[in-house]
Structures are given as structure tokens and as C-alpha cells.
Amino acid sequence: MNRRHFLKYIARSILGTSGLWLSSRGMAWGKSAFDYALEGQNLIAAKRFAEAIEVLKEAIRLDSKSDWAHGLLGRAYHGLDQKAEAVAAFREAVRLNPADTYSRMMIEIITQKPIPRLKRPARPLSPLEKAAKVEEEVMLNQLSPEGGLAYQVKRVVLDPGHGGFDSGAIGPTGLKEKEVTLDLALRLSRRISEKGNIKCFLTRTGDYYIPLSERTVIANQYQADLFVSIHINANENPKAHGCETYYCSERASSKEAARVAAFENAVLKYDEPFKKRPGYIDIEEILFNFERRLYWEESGKFAGTFQDYFQQTLPFKSRGVHSANFFVLRRAKMPSILLETGFVSNRDEEAKLKKASVREEIAAAVVRGLLHGRA
Structure with missing residues (x-):
């Protein structure tokens, strides 16, 4: 989340005490994207992932550029073991904020193993696509590991x-x-x-x-x-x-x-022992x-x-x-x-x-x- 968005969210939260939030059209009654994202975070903490997903989708609808909301959505999907959806949300969070270390780490962890593709509306395959699909299945069967690590060791x-x-x-x-x-x-x-x-x-x-x-x-x-x-x-x-x-x-x-x-x-x-500076907090170390x-x-x-x-x-x-x-x-x-x-x-x-x-x-x-x- 960049500084401009953060300050906007702070302003909204202050006004939220009186039930007001700012929009591009002026003053309005209702919850802000920040409010929905915060609610989604609390639902994730309570392991109510399905409810969190709906709330976070509303947060993103109100503010599609909130990397925080996209990251939370990834966590909610991951809680339901919906890996493809989780990776998609984490990738969007990283796209919006390249410094989002947590989302980068989660993408790496989840994609260590094959994940299902996102569901898309089905359409009939052409003869050429059917032939390609058969060839792809043959190749995957030849390359698939026979146990142990769930991904190929290269x-x-x-x-x-x-x-x-x-x-x-x-x-x-x-x-x-x-x-x-x-x-x-x-x-x-x-x-x-x-x-x-x-x-x-x-x-x-x-x-x-x-x-x-x-x-x-x-x-x-x-x-x-x-x-x-x-x-x-x-x-x-x-x-x-x-x-x-x-x-x-x-x-x-x-x-x-x-x-x-x-x-x-x-x-x-x-x-040789590694000496940390007094008061130094290593975020990368905590994540690792x-x-x-x-x-x-x-x-x-x-x-x-x-x-x-x-x-x-x-x-x-x-x-x-x-x-x-x-x-x-x-x-x-x-x-x-x-x-x-x-x-x-x-x-x-x-x-x-x-x-x-x-x-x-x-x-x-x-x-x-x-x-x-x-x-």
C-alpha cells in the first residue's frame, strides 16, 4: 500500500466514527474499502475464510488498487486450500506493490507443488485442440515423478x-x-x-x-x-x-x-558468528x-x-x-x-x-x- 492510499485510508477511518466515508463523488454513508479489508482480516484470524473472501471482494470492488486487500484475499483463499485463486490474488498484490515480501513468499511456497488451474467457462474444443490435449497428457505422464517430492527435481x-x-x-x-x-x-x-x-x-x-x-x-x-x-x-x-x-x-x-x-x-x-546491530529487526529472517x-x-x-x-x-x-x-x-x-x-x-x-x-x-x-x- 503506497503512502497516498494509506493516508486516504486513515482519513476514511477517522470519518468512519461518524458513519461517513469519502468517495470521488463527495460525502456518502457506508463502509469504505479499508473497513471491508479490516473486517476481512478479522474474519481470517477467526478462520472464517469463506466469509472473508466475500468481504474482501467488496473491498477490492471499492478500491482495486489496494495491495493489502489483494494480499488478504490470497490468505483467505489459501485458508480454503484454493491454491490457484490464492496465487492469483498474491500475484496481484505483488504487481501493485513489488515490495510485498509476504505475498512473494506465499507464491513461492504454494507453487512448489502443482496447483489446479482457475476455473473458466467451458467451451467445446476444436479437433486440433483435442489432439494437442492428448499429446500433453502423454508428455505429462512421461515426466511425472513416482513419489517423494511433489515437484520435479531439476x-x-x-x-x-x-x-x-x-x-x-x-x-x-x-x-x-x-x-x-x-x-x-x-x-x-x-x-x-x-x-x-x-x-x-x-x-x-x-x-x-x-x-x-x-x-x-x-x-x-x-x-x-x-x-x-x-x-x-x-x-x-x-x-x-x-x-x-x-x-x-x-x-x-x-x-x-x-x-x-x-x-x-x-x-x-x-x-565466524554473525553479529546483529542492536535493535535491528530482520523481517526476512522472521518470514524464513x-x-x-x-x-x-x-x-x-x-x-x-x-x-x-x-x-x-x-x-x-x-x-x-x-x-x-x-x-x-x-x-x-x-x-x-x-x-x-x-x-x-x-x-x-x-x-x-x-x-x-x-x-x-x-x-x-x-x-x-x-x-x-x-x-
């Missing part, structure tokens, strides 16, 4: 854990986690690139250290659809073995998951705190489907799917998972992880999981 960022002075876990005979994760990521990148329909990027391509906070910044800059952080597990119990998949959550799903997250987060002591929970939920769904396919050809025992507060996953603006591919602390698995053939098997299993069995 960009993947692979994150080889640790690096440089941070060796990660070290096995009984000296095998370093950072070496294995980088080699696995390079093998994975090659296999994914060979598929031709997915672009693959790496957070590091050599033996150097990258702060945890910068790893997801890289993924966000690439606008990835999926972020995969690759690690090798370790445990004080030398008999612990197998692979597992993690996704981010505020609370760990088990004590073991909390232990793994604490180990992977330990490198934070080397990261809401948004990321949706990504975490989607990550959990994807992790379950991934593990189902991942374990089918894996050269190690599957330890299932778990969740914990991994710092490297927290800042990702897309679904993200963390893989623990074997235990370097287990002598048998350390010996296997040294073999190029086993690493190829792990890479193949990961690709199979990412592509949901289509590898």
Missing part, C-alpha cells in the same frame, strides 16, 4: 562434508571422512550429470574448508530443488554399522540422532523461520521415499530415517537431507569405504534414491 547441490583442516571422523587405520565424502560427491555428480535431465553442483570440489553457514548459502544461490549433505558416521561403539538418512527438525528423533547432529555441528566453533518448517516437512517425506530406494542396492545395512537439528540443513531454502554412509569407526566398514568399487555402489544407490528407482 537442480541438486551436493555437499561433501568437512574438508581442509576439518578432517571429520577418522577410522582406526586413518581413513578420513573428508576424503571419502569428496570422492563420493564427485562420483555422484558424474552419475547425475550423465542422466542429462538434472543439473548438479558441489559446495566444494577440493580439500578445503567451507563454513557450515556458507554451504546452504551456496545451495540457495544456485536455487536448488534439493540439497544433499554427504557424511560418514562414527561411534564409540566399534560394532556400530550401516547407513542412515537425516532431515532437519527442532528436536532430535532419538538420542542417537542428537549425538550425530552434535558431532556434525561441532565444527561451528570455527565459523515460518517458511523453513514447510521445507523440513517436505524433507521428511522425501527422506522416507529416498531411503526406500537407497537401501535396495546399498552395500551396507539400512538404519532408517531420523531427524535432528543439523545446522548445515537449517538455512536451506529447499528440501534437504543429510546422508551418513557407513561407519568409519567400524573396521570392516572402513575397509569397504577404502575400495573404489564400494564407493561406486554407494553412489549408484544414492542416485537410485534421488531418482526414486529410475536410475
Whole structure:
């Protein structure tokens, strides 16, 4: 809402105490667009979305240039799960006010998944249109994913854990986690690139250290659809073995998951803390705190489907799917998972992880999981 509209609404609200509002035709009795929008906002807060929609439509009829009313209408439609109508309203709000961060965020969140088209009056299709429709359905059936993420993964960022002075876990005979994760990521990148329909990027391509906070910044800059952080597990119990998949959550799903997250987060002591100015309020941060929970939920769904396919050809025992507060996953603006591919602390698995053939098997299993069995 620009300054001119805001001042107009303030004037109307003041006059509204006496039942008057200003229009282009002078003084008149009745409610203003601002009054209707405010009423719609209260109805949304009360979860009376259908009533809110009717009230907000009247607000827009009176003032079609109110980005606030269009944004509220988008919220009301979203409350009724009418995604197409919600996106249309949010887009109009952004068109009227390009600085409307909330509406932009809601458009991004809703359109992560396919949404139904707005209903339009039906008309008979021409023979050419019917043929085109049949061809379109055939193409969509060929391209549709077979589970997991409800949208196509076109960009993947692979994150080889640790690096440089941070060796990660070290096995009984000296095998370093950072070496294995980088080699696995390079093998994975090659296999994914060979598929031709997915672009693959790496957070590091050599033996150097990258702060945890910068790893997801890289993924966000690439606008990835999926972020995969690759690690090798370790445990004080030398008999612990197998692979597992993690996704981010505020609370760990088990004590073991909390232990793994604490180990992977330990490198934070080397990261330079970000200092905010006193009194500074980061609106983008507030919005992202809401948004990321949706990504975490989607990550959990994807992790379950991934593990189902991942374990089918894996050269190690599957330890299932778990969740914990991994710092490297927290800042990702897309679904993200963390893989623990074997235990370097287990002598048998350390010996296997040294073999190029086993690493190829792990890479193949990961690709199979990412592509949901289509590898």
C-alpha cells in the first residue's frame, strides 16, 4: 500500500466514527474499502475464510488498487486450500506493490507443488485442440515423478562434508571422512550429470574448508530443488554399522540422532558468528523461520521415499530415517537431507569405504534414491 492510499485510508477511518466515508463523488454513508479489508482480516484470524473472501471482494470492488486487500484475499483463499485463486490474488498484490515480501513468499511456497488451474467457462474444443490435449497428457505422464517430492527435481547441490583442516571422523587405520565424502560427491555428480535431465553442483570440489553457514548459502544461490549433505558416521561403539538418512527438525528423533547432529555441528566453533546491530529487526529472517518448517516437512517425506530406494542396492545395512537439528540443513531454502554412509569407526566398514568399487555402489544407490528407482 503506497503512502497516498494509506493516508486516504486513515482519513476514511477517522470519518468512519461518524458513519461517513469519502468517495470521488463527495460525502456518502457506508463502509469504505479499508473497513471491508479490516473486517476481512478479522474474519481470517477467526478462520472464517469463506466469509472473508466475500468481504474482501467488496473491498477490492471499492478500491482495486489496494495491495493489502489483494494480499488478504490470497490468505483467505489459501485458508480454503484454493491454491490457484490464492496465487492469483498474491500475484496481484505483488504487481501493485513489488515490495510485498509476504505475498512473494506465499507464491513461492504454494507453487512448489502443482496447483489446479482457475476455473473458466467451458467451451467445446476444436479437433486440433483435442489432439494437442492428448499429446500433453502423454508428455505429462512421461515426466511425472513416482513419489517423494511433489515437484520435479531439476537442480541438486551436493555437499561433501568437512574438508581442509576439518578432517571429520577418522577410522582406526586413518581413513578420513573428508576424503571419502569428496570422492563420493564427485562420483555422484558424474552419475547425475550423465542422466542429462538434472543439473548438479558441489559446495566444494577440493580439500578445503567451507563454513557450515556458507554451504546452504551456496545451495540457495544456485536455487536448488534439493540439497544433499554427504557424511560418514562414527561411534564409540566399534560394532556400530550401516547407513542412515537425516532431515532437519527442532528436536532430535532419538538420542542417537542428537549425538550425530552434535558431532556434525561441532565444527561451528570455527565459523565466524554473525553479529546483529542492536535493535535491528530482520523481517526476512522472521518470514524464513515460518517458511523453513514447510521445507523440513517436505524433507521428511522425501527422506522416507529416498531411503526406500537407497537401501535396495546399498552395500551396507539400512538404519532408517531420523531427524535432528543439523545446522548445515537449517538455512536451506529447499528440501534437504543429510546422508551418513557407513561407519568409519567400524573396521570392516572402513575397509569397504577404502575400495573404489564400494564407493561406486554407494553412489549408484544414492542416485537410485534421488531418482526414486529410475536410475
